[in-house]
Amino acid sequence: MPLTAKREEAIERDEQDRLAPYRNEFYLQEGSIYMDGNSLGLLSKRAEATLLESLADWRELGIDGWMKGRHPWFELSEKLAALNAPLVGGSADEVMVTGSTTVNLHQLVATFFAPSGQRTKILADSLTFPSDIYALQSQLRLRGLDPAEHLVQAESRDGRFLDEADIIAAMTEEIALIVLPTVLYRSGQILDMERLTREAHARGILIGFDGCHSVGAIPHAFHDWGVDFAYWCNYKHLNGGPGTVGGLFVHERHFGTLPGLTGWFGSRKDKQFDMDHTMTPAENAGAFQIGTPHVLSLAPQIGALELFAEVGIEAVRTKSLALTDYMMTLVDQELTPYGFVIGNPRDDKRRGAHLSLEHPEAARICKALKAHHVIPDFRAPNIVRLAPVALYNKFEDVYEVVSILKTIMDEKQYEQFKNEREVVA
Ligand SMILES: Cc1ncc(COP(=O)(O)O)c(C=O)c1O
16 A cells, blocks of 8 residues: 555554544644654643643632642642552552652652662662663662672563563572563563562562653552552643652552651641651651642642543554554565664553664664654664553554654655754654
8 A cells, every 4th residue: 555545544544533623622832743752741721721720829818728729739749649559550659759760760769679698689670761771870879889799680581671580580689679670661562560579579579660751641450469669750641740750659558657758748648747757657658758849840730630530541552563563564564675673562461652773874864853853762772762652642643653753754854863862852
């Protein structure tokens, strides 16, 4: 089928798409195609509204916004935790919206890393996001342990994917704690969290997951899988706004464990304002909060998460898989002659929510895409990441992006740019 005929197919699929009306909920720029929702999700009108309502509460109520606002700030983190919970497969008590990804990782490792006897090491992987590695290294240093010896990173065989069997083989009697991504940020591979958790527990090891690239994109069952803890950001697939407050999950079997980093907002809510110097921690994941919530950064999440409550994560996943599958078909047919390699899993069970197109000229191909008002992101050294997002991208967007990429390659338009990354890629 020629590429032009495929536009008709894309339009037809958009007409049948039950989620298509949600596109109007978002601010999309005329003439531009956004494919970077896995780095920063777009602003929705509902997120904007709840942010403005919280600003109005501050303007009109001052301190009384804590209890009498339209979205009372004192209970806001708990309210958002309840909206996050179905997305991660936990109860509202097991989830808290607080801190940021890296800060929550520090909190959870400070809590759950208990080196003793010969179990003094942390197991991570060689493809994970650098901030996680920096956090794990510093947590080891704080315990007087040398990261060069005590941080073990499971290797990848091909630089793209991890084999669960290799991670399991690294679960030795020296490992006290495991921290892994749910979805790899470059290749978009989903790790088998259930299996890894089962294998870790069979060896007496605690395990936690970084859910940045999966929460809001794929369903999870953290509670049923028995995952000990997880943490994620709310600014990618959840569209909560740049740098918005993150999320964490602590399995209920750990309720009552004293957090490694304590602060007054981790108190039982009815006790917090007793101002006692003996802390009474919350009896759920709320205990892992530290200080005063960043209210204006939380506020857009109310509207943003409402959309997920309405649509349901299963429907989001179904459309996301259809979009990435459609994109892979077009890439195979149209772009492989130009040297593109699909570097993400093809299998639905292992594919996250973005495509990872490998090409030696990736940095300048991304710049050429931007010149066409297509927003991808670049991951060094050779990846064009493209995330067609279920709530606001169309099948026609996917068609357009592939057809623009074909023009860029046919006409060698990328040669007008330097093959170097920008400061923020
Ligand atoms: C997989 C992953 N982990 C951790 C982080 C760090 O998140 P934060 O800067 O919110 O702490 C990011 C940020 O993009 C990420 O993608």
